[in-house]
Amino acid sequence: MITLPKEYRTIQEVAGPLMLIKGVEGVTYNELGEIELASGEKRRCRVLEVNGDDALVQLFESSAGINLSDSKVRFLGHGIELGVSEDMLGRVFDGLGHAKDGEVDIIPEKRMDVNGVPMNPAARNYPEEFIQTGVSAIDGLNTLVRGQKLPIFSGSGLPHANLAAQIARQAKVLGDDEKFAVVFAAIGITFEEANFFIEDFKRTGAMERTVLFINLANDPAIERIATPKMALTAAEYLAFDKGMHVLVIMTDITNYADALREVSAARKEVPGRRGYPGYMYTDLATLYERAGRLKGKEGSITLIPILTMPEDDKTHPIPDLTGYITEGQIILSRELYRKNIAPPIDVLPSLSRLKDKGIGKGKTREDHANTMNQLFAAYARGKEAKELMVILGEAALSDVDKLYAKFAEEFEKQYVSQGYTTDRTIEETLTIGWKLLSILPRSELKRIKDEYLDQYYGK
Numbered sequence: 001m002i003t004l005p006k007e008y009r010t011i012q013e014v015a016g017p018l019m020l021i022k023g024v025e026g027v028t029y030n031e032l033g034e035i036e037l038a039s040g041e042k043r044r045c046r047v048l049e050v051n052g053d054d055a056l057v058q059l060f061e062s063s064a065g066i067n068l069s070d071s072k073v074r075f076l077g078h079g080i081e082l083g084v085s086e087d088m089l090g091r092v093f094d095g096l097g098h099a100k101d102g103e104v105d106i107i108p109e110k111r112m113d114v115n116g117v118p119m120n121p122a123a124r125n126y127p128e129e130f131i132q133t134g135v136s137a138i139d140g141l142n143t144l145v146r147g148q149k150l151p152i153f154s155g156s157g158l159p160h161a162n163l164a165a166q167i168a169r170q171a172k173v174l175g176d177d178e179k180f181a182v183v184f185a186a187i188g189i190t191f192e193e194a195n196f197f198i199e200d201f202k203r204t205g206a207m208e209r210t211v212l213f214i215n216l217a218n219d220p221a222i223e224r225i226a227t228p229k230m231a232l233t234a235a236e237y238l239a240f241d242k243g244m245h246v247l248v249i250m251t252d253i254t255n256y257a258d259a260l261r262e263v264s265a266a267r268k269e270v271p272g273r274r275g276y277p278g279y280m281y282t283d284l285a286t287l288y289e290r291a292g293r294l295k296g297k298e299g300s301i302t303l304i305p306i307l308t309m310p311e312d313d314k315t316h317p318i319p320d321l322t323g324y325i326t327e328g329q330i331i332l333s334r335e336l337y338r339k340n341i342a343p344p345i346d347v348l349p350s351l352s353r354l355k356d357k358g359i360g361k362g363k364t365r366e367d368h369a370n371t372m373n374q375l376f377a378a379y380a381r382g383k384e385a386k387e388l389m390v391i392l393g394e395a396a397l398s399d400v401d402k403l404y405a406k407f408a409e410e411f412e413k414q415y416v417s418q419g420y421t422t423d424r425t426i427e428e429t430l431t432i433g434w435k436l437l438s439i440l441p442r443s444e445l446k447r448i449k450d451e452y453l454d455q456y457y458g459k
Helices: 160-170 191-204 221-241 253-266 280-288 317-325 334-338 368-392 399-416 426-437 450-456
Strands: 011-015 018-021 032-036 042-051 054-059 072-075 081-084 092-094 110-113 130-132 152-155 180-189 210-216 245-251 292-294 300-309 328-331
Touching: 081 221, 110 221, 152 160, 160 180, 160 191, 160 245, 160 300, 180 191, 180 221, 180 253, 191 210, 210 221, 221 245, 221 253, 221 280, 221 300, 245 253, 253 280, 253 300, 253 317, 280 300, 280 317, 300 317, 317 328, 368 399, 368 426, 399 426
Parallel strands: 092 210, 152 300, 152 328, 180 210, 180 245, 245 300
Antiparallel strands: 011 018, 018 054, 032 042, 032 072, 042 054, 081 110, 292 300
């Protein structure tokens, strides 16, 4: 005999996205609920807090039109779940996992709790295989490794959407028998941006290996909080049940953190830095730490969260906390953007802490580590020479410093700037690097072994 969920007509008060229900029994944290209005309309909610027989729930939709005395609430006995199957590939969903592309919902192979389980560190495999994004500034200098968490720090108005679409389109694991998929979560974006991603993926054929979750700016805050969890749940299914290598791209984590702050303020919690909740570090960590490689499993989850830094401030809580949890960062520069460098990746403050694990013989090429170090050093010195030139004039520079200044100029134009449609192989990236290093005299290339100089310098 099926027992129906108990109904409660004891709604006490509604405040913004929150609602208090009295006299509940056996209700648990994060449990899903359903509110039925007098008109028969149903709205969903989630339990945020249980205190004795009082339950505080958070509404997924608007609270407008809820009459306290005529509405009833029933709790469903489980948390938010996502129905998963391989049919998700090539489909577009909203932030709660419902089809958004005009087609019917998928028939799930199974249902998974979206809160997932953080990976046990002892069960992790070390990230060490190279992922080719086709973007030289990433592949050559801040290499992405399978199972890594590598965020992109952007600023308001910078073209991170173009870079995100480019990486989603071009990323591949070298080796022809690898199953590769992309899960793309767009969090709190405009309709125009959502349209850009969908059309771009369809036009380039990337859609068939992509699962899109789109949460628009006018959707409720609670849906915004669920969207990245939905995406990671889909990724866990594809990676660990189906043996795929999954790249998860999330844009924009700042909108997610703002939704956390909005809900926290509605609950009257004590605010932390800049009004964000004190548990934001823990909350972000529970998202980011779901990426990685598991021992005994074929698949992997590599995560690229994109966040816009308010006022381009790296010390703002969101980029600051993200930097603690992840393995590096790719930073977009407003100065390079003004120079029409696309993508405007600032390679000097950018960092991939695992890059040395994914490069070298058998992975990229044996000369990769040496040329990477030399390009960093030469570009840093070239930028210093250009700054001196501005202050003291060109005549004050030595001939070698002039060559370094020229190198820095050419490096930005040829190596960093490649547009959003060029897909470079790692071989092409390394070749461009050697071509640029040939601007400098061989005696200046002290970070490269002689055997590689003999083989590649000036060729």
